[in-house]
Amino acid sequence: MSNAVNGPDVTQSAPRTKKAPSRIQKRNRSRILDAALEVFSSHGYRGATLDQIANEAGLSKPNILYYFGGKEDIHVTLLSQLMETWLDPLKDMDPNGDPTEELLGYVHRKLDMAIELPRESRLFANEILQGAPRMGPHLVADLKPLFDDRTAVISHWMDEGKIAKSDPAHLIFAIWATTQHYADFAAQTEVLLPDQASREGGAHGFLTQLFSKLLAP
Numbered sequence: 001m002s003n004a005v006n007g008p009d010v011t012q013s014a015p016r017t018k019k020a021p022s023r024i025q026k027r028n029r030s031r032i033l034d035a036a037l038e039v040f041s042s043h044g045y046r047g048a049t050l051d052q053i054a055n056e057a058g059l060s061k062p063n064i065l066y067y068f069g070g071k072e073d074i075h076v077t078l079l080s081q082l083m084e085t086w087l088d089p090l091k092d093m094d095p096n097g098d099p100t101e102e103l104l105g106y107v108h109r110k111l112d113m114a115i116e117l118p119r120e121s122r123l124f125a126n127e128i129l130q131g132a133p134r135m136g137p138h139l140v141a142d143l144k145p146l147f148d149d150r151t152a153v154i155s156h157w158m159d160e161g162k163i164a165k166s167d168p169a170h171l172i173f174a175i176w177a178t179t180q181h182y183a184d185f186a187a188q189t190e191v192l193l194p195d196q197a198s199r200e201g202g203a204h205g206f207l208t209q210l211f212s213k214l215l216a217p
Contacts, residue, residue, distance in 0.1 A: 029067050032057050033081075033177055036074045041119035044126045045075055045134075076134050079127060082120050083138050089113070090172075100215050101158040103175075108208050110179035115200055139162035147172070164216040171214075178207055 021029070039048045050071055054061045068074045068202035089109035093102050114121050127135050147169075154168035182189055182203055193199040 005035055011040070022183050025067075028059065028063070032059065032064055032067055032074065033078060037078055037119050037123060040078065040126070041122040045071075045130065048075075070138035070149060078123060079135050080138070082124055084144060085113075085117070085120070086124060087142060087146060090146055093150060094151070095153045095156075099154075100161045100212070103154070103163070103171075103215060104208060104211060107175050107179060107211055108204060110175060111182065111207060114179050114181075115203075118183035121180050125180070125184045155162070161217055164217050166214070175211070178210070 032053065036048075036053045038056055039052045043052070048071065050064055053066050053071075057064070060109050064074075068077070089106055092109070105161075109171065109178055126137075132139055135155055151168040151172065153170065154163075158165045158168070182199075189199060190196075193202070
């Protein structure tokens, strides 16, 4: 309603701006997610508790619930963030690049991620082993279209004789299995190969040799 003397009354129509989180709030939220990543990757979703996450974060349980709605909310947040990171190397594969270089580059990026982000890899593996109850929609909406596109690219390279013919889908599965092994089974590989530099260098060298021979036309 307009006021002839004072002008339009904007007290009811002025939009409310959402207050940006403070530096402390951002820090606490990041602290909680890092603590939850440690707990979930070690105990799985079912074995993890809010008390464990609170203890790991050095915060109270009510403080955790101030930032997140509960254990599932934290878990879904972590998985959503992880999915973006996990898909980036596959997205970066260039259909116009050299097929062998692109695929070997993908192998090495996946291996580097397994070495540098072992907790994230185990978080994802635990979710899949449970039947992907929280990641299912992301697998359908995000991973499946990208996977189909990249298998079509690899199949095209094979049809052109640029790399040896094989099943493109199972080739990608083999890359996932051989690279993520170094994160998901780290407790075993670290005992069997205790020297970290030797373990990581050997993995890169062996997988380069393995996939170079597999891809050679």
